[in-house]
Amino acid sequence: MATVLAGLQEGLRLLLSGxxxxxxIILRTGQVTGAALVVGSLLGIPLxxxxxxxxxxxxxxxxxxxxxxxGLPPVLAGxxxxxxxxxxxxxxxxxxxxxxxxxxxxAMVLAQVLIATPLIAGFTMAAVAGVDxxxxxxxxxxxxxxxxxxxxxxxxxxxxxxxxxVAGLGSILSEVGAVMLVGGNIEGSTRVLTTAILLETRRGNxxxxxxxxxxxxxxxxxxxxxxxxxxxxxx
Amino acid sequence: xxxxxxxxxxxxxxxxxxxxxxxxxGVRKVYDGRxxxxxxxxxxxxxxxxxxxxPSGAGKSTLLRLLNFLEPPDAGAITFQGNRIGRGPVPLRLxxxxxxxxxxxxxxxxxxxxxxxxxxxxRGMRDGRERIHxxxxxxxxxxxxxxxxxxxxxGEAQRVALARALILRPTVLLLDEPxxxxxxYNVALIEQTVQEMNREQGTTVVWVxxxxxxxxxxxxxxxxxxxxxxxxxxDTETFFTAPRDPRTGAFVRGEMVY
Numbered sequence: 001m002a003t004v005l006a007g008l009q010e011g012l013r014l015l016l017s018g019x020x021x022x023x024x025i026i027l028r029t030g031q032v033t034g035a036a037l038v039v040g041s042l043l044g045i046p047l048x049x050x051x052x053x054x055x056x057x058x059x060x061x062x063x064x065x066x067x068x069x070x071g072l073p074p075v076l077a078g079x080x081x082x083x084x085x086x087x088x089x090x091x092x093x094x095x096x097x098x099x100x101x102x103x104x105x106x107a108m109v110l111a112q113v114l115i116a117t118p119l120i121a122g123f124t125m126a127a128v129a130g131v132d133x134x135x136x137x138x139x140x141x142x143x144x145x146x147x148x149x150x151x152x153x154x155x156x157x158x159x160x161x162x163x164x165x166v167a168g169l170g171s172i173l174s175e176v177g178a179v180m181l182v183g184g185n186i187e188g189s190t191r192v193l194t195t196a197i198l199l200e201t202r203r204g205n206x207x208x209x210x211x212x213x214x215x216x217x218x219x220x221x222x223x224x225x226x227x228x229x230x231x232x233x234x235x
Numbered sequence: 236x237x238x239x240x241x242x243x244x245x246x247x248x249x250x251x252x253x254x255x256x257x258x259x260x261g262v263r264k265v266y267d268g269r270x271x272x273x274x275x276x277x278x279x280x281x282x283x284x285x286x287x288x289x290p291s292g293a294g295k296s297t298l299l300r301l302l303n304f305l306e307p308p309d310a311g312a313i314t315f316q317g318n319r320i321g322r323g324p325v326p327l328r329l330x331x332x333x334x335x336x337x338x339x340x341x342x343x344x345x346x347x348x349x350x351x352x353x354x355x356x357x358r359g360m361r362d363g364r365e366r367i368h369x370x371x372x373x374x375x376x377x378x379x380x381x382x383x384x385x386x387x388x389x390g391e392a393q394r395v396a397l398a399r400a401l402i403l404r405p406t407v408l409l410l411d412e413p414x415x416x417x418x419x420y421n422v423a424l425i426e427q428t429v430q431e432m433n434r435e436q437g438t439t440v441v442w443v444x445x446x447x448x449x450x451x452x453x454x455x456x457x458x459x460x461x462x463x464x465x466x467x468x469x470d471t472e473t474f475f476t477a478p479r480d481p482r483t484g485a486f487v488r489g490e491m492v493y
Contacts, residue, residue, distance in 0.1 A: 138341040141303050141409075142354040142399065143331035156344055 003206055011211025022208070026215055029192040032105050032179070036112030037169050044117045044168065045161060048124025049154055053136075066125070069118025074111075075177030081111040082181050103184040108192070111178040116168035123167055127160020128153055159231055166227045173220060193219075254281040256407060256439050257302060261311035264297050264463075272297045272463045274311075279407070284433055284440040286454035286471075288447055290491070294463040295443040299409045302441060303335045316406070331358065332406035336413045340396035342384035347376055350384050350395050354403045363402070370402045374428060390421030397425055401432055408432070410442045414449070426453060447487060451475055459483050 014022050051063060083089045085102045092102070100106030131153050139152045154161060176194035183190035185199060193216045200209040257279035264272035272294040279285055279302075287295050300306045301313065304325040313320040318329055334354070342350050348367055355363045371377045374394040379387070384395060393413055400408060408429070414422040430453060432438045444450055450457050450471070457474040459466045459482075467474065467483045478484045485491045 132341060134337065134339065134341045135343075137300075137305060138335075138337060138396075139343075139353075140305055141333075141335040141337075142357060143327070143334065143403070144357050145327065148357055152343065 004210070007206040007210035008214070010207030011209075011214055014208065014211045015215065022211060022215075024188065025191055025193055025196050025212065028105065028190075029173070029194075029219075032108050032192060033112065033169065033172050035109045036116055036172050037165065039109065039113045040116035040120050040168050040172075041165055043113070044120025044164065045124050045154070047117070048121040048161075048164065049128050049150055051121070052125040052128030052157075053150055053153060063125070066118045066122050069114075070122045072115065072118065073177065074115050074171075074175035075181065077114040078111050078178030078181035081107060081114060081178070085110075085182065102182055103186060103190060105183070105190055108179045108183040108190060111182045112172040112175070115175060115178060116172050119171055120164045120168040123164030124157070124161050127157035127164065130160065131156045162227055162230060166223060169223055170220065173216070173223075255279070255314075256281050256316060258314040259301075259311065260314075262301065262308045262313060263310040264294070264301065264306070265309045270463060272301070272308075274298070274463075274465050277458065277465055277468065279439060279441060280456075281439055282433070282437045283455040284430070284442060284453055286450035286457045287441060287443045287460055288445060288450050288457060288486070289460035290445065290486075293460040295445075295460055296411055297463075298460065299335055299411050299441065299443055302407070303333050303409055304330050305335075331403075333409065334400045334403055334405045334407075335409040335411060336393070336396050336400050338412040338415055340389075340392040342387075342392055342395055344383070344385060346381050347371070347384055347387070347395050348380040351376075351398045351402055354399055358403075366402060370398045374398045375424065390417050393417060393421065394425065397428065401428070401438075404436060405438060407439045407441065410440065410444075412443055412445065414444075415446075422449075429453075447475075459486060461486075 047066075051059060051066070082102065084091050085100060085107055086092045087102075091099050100110060135156060136149055136153060139149050144152060174194065176198060179185075179190070179192055180195050180198070183192070183195065185191050185195040191199075193212050197209050197212045197216070200206075200212065255278050257277070259274050259277040262272065262274045262277075263270060287298060289295055297306075301308055304315075304320065307320075307322045315329060316332070318326075320329075343353060348371065351367050351370060352363060355366075368377065368380075371380055374397060376391065376394055376398060379391065384392070387395065397413065410429070414425050417425070426449070429438075429440060429442070433440050442450070442453060454471050456468060456470050458468040459474070459480075461482060467478055467480045469478065474483065475487055478487065482491065
């Protein structure tokens with residue numbers, strides 16, 4: 001118990017004193033997760049909208065793949081990206097400038113995109129499918145183009161889309177397996193909150209681990225607080 | 236002019252030139268192998284209020300969906316303002332001349348003013364404030380402009396839906412039983428506003444109703460749809476006093492068994 005309290009105290013001190021090691025990790029986590037969320041929503045929201053709004057051959061299959069992806073263990077996503085990017089992998093040997101190298105933040109972003117996209121697409125799809133079907137007909141009758149119809153439905157489903165973003169962010173903010181595999185937890189380069197907690201706990205640096213944990217918890221809390229506030233406004 | 240014509244349907248508005256807006260020929264619509272609409276010929280004239288009456292399931296709503304180009308016909312031809320509408324996509328410039336107010340108003344989750352502005356925004360028209368305000372006043376909605384559309388009563392919501400349609404100054408306004416389930420105040424306000432728009436702007440109106448008294452009050456001509464077929468189309472006076480088809484007479488007298 002004493003360890004925990006002391007750890008908490010020391011953790012808060014490090015945080016408030018602007019400890020460079022701690023803050024470097026916090027910033028990198030924000031960058032990697034933020035980038036992954038942006039890319040994931042750019043892919044996931046249109047994909048979810050498409051699945052929720054249209055019928056096309058193979059739609060069921062895509063839907064099933066997304067559902068599977070929603071339950072994908074992050075470490076498997078990491079393995080997939082690892083196999084894709086490693087020197088003996090699929091894309092790695094091509095050595096092209098736009099293909100990220102393993103053990104870089106870009107590789108971590110890629111793995112997190114793979115985790116977040118199915119979640120965002122799946123929740124968006126459900127939200128879009130939940131919009132009054134007569135709304136589409138009404139909007140069309142008012143002279144909307146197909147794109148304008150899709151936009152109107154997405155706007156009506158905005159709370160659900162927001163939930164999809166929170167779910168996506170929550171999943172990548174807290175996962176450790178994928179970033180560990182493809183990032184490698186390199187200090188000053190690919191170390192993020194979760195991998196740092198893992199390492200510092202193993203090293204016995206509980207104060208630092210707790211400090212990092214408090215930040216992670218705080219971030220998660222802020223994200224969800226923001227989401228519930230917005231939800232309240234939408235009512 | 237005959238005496239009492241005012242109570243038996245409207246005078247032709249000054250916009251009625253007997254010019255054809257829609258011409259339907261051999262139009263069929265089939266759902267799940269069942270033919271729900273089979274119209275040999277129907278003409279909608281510019282500037283008229285055409286009431287479409289008939290029992291539930293007669294195909295009235297299907298007809299409106301076809302007229303609004305929300306669905307293509309399975310057979311036959313629709314000519315709209317001289318343009319033949321095929322099975323392919325209908326050009327936006329034609330689609331945007333027509334709009335529908337449905338029986339159940341479906342509003343967007345924004346303010347009343349936001350809903351009324353919606354169609355204008357779709358058309359890229361940004362500065363419609365004056366126009367929106369005037370339209371809200373006209374339908375006694377000005378005090379609700381900033382209210383969330385979710386907080387409206389049924390009658391208010393339907394007036395918003397009508398305002399949202401009328402502000403577009405459509406060539407054709409399609410009404411799918413817009414006043415069913417509304418109280419007399421809202422019915423009167425909606426009827427009056429549509430009549431005014433018809434007179435002032437020459438808006439062609441196709442008004443689906445199963446209330447024959449409403450048809451008689453408002454329409455220049457009445458069309459009777461039964462089991463997907465057009466039994467009779469006649470001017471209002473003739474329709475109610477001297478129908479050609481015995482089934483029309485039975486329907487008008489309330490004797491129809493269906």
